[in-house]
Amino acid sequence: MSADKFSNPVVRWIDHRLPIFSFMDHELNEYPTPKNLNYFWNFGSLAGVSLVIMIVTGIVLAMSYTPHVDYAFQSVERIMRDVNHGWLLRYIHMNGASFFFIVVFIHIFRGLYYGSYKAPRELLWILGVLILLLMMATAFMGYVLPWGQMSFWGATVITNLFSAIPFIGDSIVTFLWGGFSVDNPTLNRFFALHYLMPFLIVGVVILHLVALHRFGSNNPIGIDPSGPQDTVPFHPYYTIKDFFGLSVFLTLFAAAIFFFPNFMGHPDNYIPANPMQTPAHIVPEWYFLPFYAILRAVPDKLGGVLAMFGAIAVLFILPWLDRSPIRSGNFRPIFKIFFWVFFADCIALGYLGGMPAEGIYVVLSRVATAWYFLHFLVILPLLSVIETPKPLPQSLSKSVLGGSAMAGAASAVKEKV
Amino acid sequence: MAKINTSKQEDTQVDGRRRDFIVVASYAMAGIGAAAVAWPLIDQMNPAADTLALASIEVDISKIDIGQSITVKWRGKPVFIRHRTEDEINIAQSVELSQLKDPQLDVDRVSNPKYLVMIGVCTHLGCVPLGQKTGEIKGEYDGWFCPCHGSHYDSSGRIRKGPAPVNLEIPPYTFETESLIKIG
Ligand code: HEM
Numbered sequence: 001m002s003a004d005k006f007s008n009p010v011v012r013w014i015d016h017r018l019p020i021f022s023f024m025d026h027e028l029n030e031y032p033t034p035k036n037l038n039y040f041w042n043f044g045s046l047a048g049v050s051l052v053i054m055i056v057t058g059i060v061l062a063m064s065y066t067p068h069v070d071y072a073f074q075s076v077e078r079i080m081r082d083v084n085h086g087w088l089l090r091y092i093h094m095n096g097a098s099f100f101f102i103v104v105f106i107h108i109f110r111g112l113y114y115g116s117y118k119a120p121r122e123l124l125w126i127l128g129v130l131i132l133l134l135m136m137a138t139a140f141m142g143y144v145l146p147w148g149q150m151s152f153w154g155a156t157v158i159t160n161l162f163s164a165i166p167f168i169g170d171s172i173v174t175f176l177w178g179g180f181s182v183d184n185p186t187l188n189r190f191f192a193l194h195y196l197m198p199f200l201i202v203g204v205v206i207l208h209l210v211a212l213h214r215f216g217s218n219n220p221i222g223i224d225p226s227g228p229q230d231t232v233p234f235h236p237y238y239t240i241k242d243f244f245g246l247s248v249f250l251t252l253f254a255a256a257i258f259f260f261p262n263f264m265g266h267p268d269n270y271i272p273a274n275p276m277q278t279p280a281h282i283v284p285e286w287y288f289l290p291f292y293a294i295l296r297a298v299p300d301k302l303g304g305v306l307a308m309f310g311a312i313a314v315l316f317i318l319p320w321l322d323r324s325p326i327r328s329g330n331f332r333p334i335f336k337i338f339f340w341v342f343f344a345d346c347i348a349l350g351y352l353g354g355m356p357a358e359g360i361y362v363v364l365s366r367v368a369t370a371w372y373f374l375h376f377l378v379i380l381p382l383l384s385v386i387e388t389p390k391p392l393p394q395s396l397s398k399s400v401l402g403g404s405a406m407a408g409a410a411s412a413v414k415e416k417v
Numbered sequence: 418m419a420k421i422n423t424s425k426q427e428d429t430q431v432d433g434r435r436r437d438f439i440v441v442a443s444y445a446m447a448g449i450g451a452a453a454v455a456w457p458l459i460d461q462m463n464p465a466a467d468t469l470a471l472a473s474i475e476v477d478i479s480k481i482d483i484g485q486s487i488t489v490k491w492r493g494k495p496v497f498i499r500h501r502t503e504d505e506i507n508i509a510q511s512v513e514l515s516q517l518k519d520p521q522l523d524v525d526r527v528s529n530p531k532y533l534v535m536i537g538v539c540t541h542l543g544c545v546p547l548g549q550k551t552g553e554i555k556g557e558y559d560g561w562f563c564p565c566h567g568s569h570y571d572s573s574g575r576i577r578k579g580p581a582p583v584n585l586e587i588p589p590y591t592f593e594t595e596s597l598i599k600i601g
């Protein structure tokens with residue numbers, strides 16, 4: 001990489017000693033990207049922007065927030081009423097968490113459909129699942145900070161999950177609480193960790209990107225680019241597309257912040273925490289509902305906890321469960337059906353997680369939970385053996401331009417729009 | 418030549434083994450050192466001395482009418498005290514152990530059968546069960562019902578149905594007088 005690529009002498013001077021500009025040029029400008037990416041490929045950059053939004057608003061919120069059981073609730077109310085623009089900052093942070101999860105869930109389903117977890121991107125996928133786990137931990141602890149009823153009881157129920165561990169469970173829970181119930185030591189440490197974890201996420205995101213740039217993006221056809229004719233430089237093609245996606249995202253985000261800021265929250269969290277009384281119907285934040293449904297579906301304490309963590313763990317080993325060499329669901333007719341059934345199953349779990357644990361909801365939760373695991377542990381391994389995929393196009397260009405005679409091209413073209 | 422060579426090889430082998438030992442020993446020492454440094458960092462999260470030193474509380478139970486309950490706070494947790502009715506006591510005492518998920522006789526859960534004293538924290542995931550106030554749902558076994566994930570407890574606080582694994586916990590308590598109990 002020659003330094004005379006840059007005309008500015010200062011840039012050249014720096015780049016010679018610290019090749020940061022070469023690096024950015026390589027990874028963000030000339031970086032060859034498949035030319036057929038559809039809008040589902042916008043969600044990675046959206047996730048990155050969401051993370052930055054969360055960190056920036058979080059740090060300024062922390063300047064007015066007090067992590068003490070007697071003051072936390074009031075300090076958040078003060079942010080809402082008295083701190084300059086505090087209501088805006090808090091609503092951005094609060095809704096930002098929801099939008100972050102929406103974006104990441106779409107990003108994950110994209111990967112599931114287009115087989116982005118398959119070789120050689122297994123580690124890229126695993127790092128992604130790790131980010132999801134860290135995000136869940138961060139959001140869970142953040143939700144405790146306002147110290148409302150849902151904060152308190154959410155913290156109680158989730159930390160108690162660990163009491164299911166045989167023998168050492170209770171000691172672990174006491175260790176997590178720093179006492180005999182969720183109390184001031186718990187709030188203090190959750191604040192410290194809530195501040196820390198987003199920066200751990202930044203670290204893992206960097207690894208995620210390093211792994212991504214090793215082989216480049218997957219694409220809707222799922223075959224590798226065969227040469228420069230199949231790729232375009234990242235800039236300006238995908239920078240512009242990412243910015244367009246970002247403006248749509250920010251429009252929706254702003255609409256939520258200004259018009260429905262509490263739509264995705266729970267009204268009970270505006271009641272100060274009361275350790276003596278559990279709200280009649282406690283639910284976690286919406287993004288945890290599918291996992292919560294799985295937890296409640298199993299009538300055994302340890303079993304429920306294992307199933308809930310298993311629902312994430314199974315994602316880690318997904319690259320070895322789905323052995324089909326075909327990445328994209330476009331060329332896997334049976335997989336495609338099961339993918340959508342699985343998608344519906346996840347939505348159903350989300351709905352059931354928000355319903356009371358009684359009657360028909362319990363039965364349905366069990367069926368949906370069973371299907372969740374069946375999909376990963378039985379259907380995907382089986383499909384990789386019995387399914388006959390459709391013929392793949394010969395190259396990305398051909399599928400994009402549609403001017404070829406191969407059978408697979410027709411459906412591929414439809415998809416790229 | 419050949420002979421010298423072998424003896425040299427033996428020398429290096431012996432040296433190699435010595436070196437292995439030194440390497441392993443150094444790693445082990447570094448490991449022990451790292452663990453010793455990590456321990457205070459981890460153990461600080463366990464309950465602090467003042468948290469552990471939580472005092473016991475005394476409760477006057479003379480004002481609880483038959484069929485009524487009160488909730489008091491002990492160690493940051495609710496403690497249920499119920500003045501049970503004759504019916505409740507009879508039912509609690511007549512249950513067959515074989516019907517119980519966590520078999521325990523009612524007499525083993527009370528020191529005076531009239532008063533049931535237990536920690537009001539669901540043994541599933543820690544919610545406070547309903548059934549203390551009149552009008553609240555008491556579950557299918559006329560005791561307490563945890564709304565979080567649907568655990569039903571009977572009039573002895575024993576788990577009868579739902580995901581909770583064990584009966585509601587009994588705190589350490591003594592009757593100081595007929596109407597005064599000390600918890601903790
Ligand atoms: C991965 C990024 C993050 C996520 C997903 C996240 C999530 C959350 C959530 C869900 C809440 C509760 C909002 C509410 O209901 O009021 C919250 C609150 C809070 N967060 Fe974060 N957060 C992130 C990053 C940060 C960072 C980097 C800081 C920096 C200190 C921070 C500071 C705070 C503070 C002070 C509160 C309490 C004020 C409030 O409730 O609005 N957050 N966070």
Ligand code: FES
Binds near residue numbers: 539543544581
């Ligand atoms: S906490 Fe009571 S049933 Fe889950």
